Amino acid sequence: MFIKAEYFKNTSCDEKDLEKIYRIRKDVFFDRLGWDVLCSGGLEFDAFDNADCDYLVVRHQDTLICTCRLIPTTRPTMLSEVFPGLLRGEDYLPDPAVIEISRLAATACPSLRGGVMSLILQELRRYASDHRVSAFVFVTTTAIERLLRRHGVRLQRFGDGRTTLVGGVRSVALRLHPADIPQVN
Numbered sequence: 001m002f003i004k005a006e007y008f009k010n011t012s013c014d015e016k017d018l019e020k021i022y023r024i025r026k027d028v029f030f031d032r033l034g035w036d037v038l039c040s041g042g043l044e045f046d047a048f049d050n051a052d053c054d055y056l057v058v059r060h061q062d063t064l065i066c067t068c069r070l071i072p073t074t075r076p077t078m079l080s081e082v083f084p085g086l087l088r089g090e091d092y093l094p095d096p097a098v099i100e101i102s103r104l105a106a107t108a109c110p111s112l113r114g115g116v117m118s119l120i121l122q123e124l125r126r127y128a129s130d131h132r133v134s135a136f137v138f139v140t141t142t143a144i145e146r147l148l149r150r151h152g153v154r155l156q157r158f159g160d161g162r163t164t165l166v167g168g169v170r171s172v173a174l175r176l177h178p179a180d181i182p183q184v185n
Helices: 015-032 110-131 142-150
Strands: 003-009 054-060 063-072 098-106 135-141 164-166 169-176
Touching: 003 110, 015 054, 015 063, 015 098, 054 110, 063 110, 098 110, 110 142, 135 142, 142 169
Parallel strands: 098 135
Antiparallel strands: 003 054, 054 063, 063 098, 135 169, 164 169
């Protein structure tokens, strides 16, 4: 079982990989979760998929199985533009050293799930080191928050920390410092 992770700029992404990224997102956010996201031709993409974003992907034997988008908070982000209510009263301050993680999505591969999350976390540590990132921010479900905590990740909820229903799913906005991701040897 060979799995690997990598990240790249949107502008240097292979067109076939972009299509796979958008197809996985449509399968997860539109089909599986039933969220009100824009889809076209079996793909889910939005205005945040632009030249400013990077993508992190995980491949299993050369098949793309997991993806997330990385956006500088000095640009419009999902948290600042779509989900500001999830800040729960805390100010949102754009910072070149803070990156938003959004659209984390994976194909259904239960036997790889634990390994995939560990790999994503290690790649986020590498990304942070390579790009001088002091923190990641993101909106996620409480189920993913629990999964991250089981992997030993220390997370901070924004504002008063209460959850909010997003598309019928309990969700939170979180802050993650790269040093709070356990290192795997």
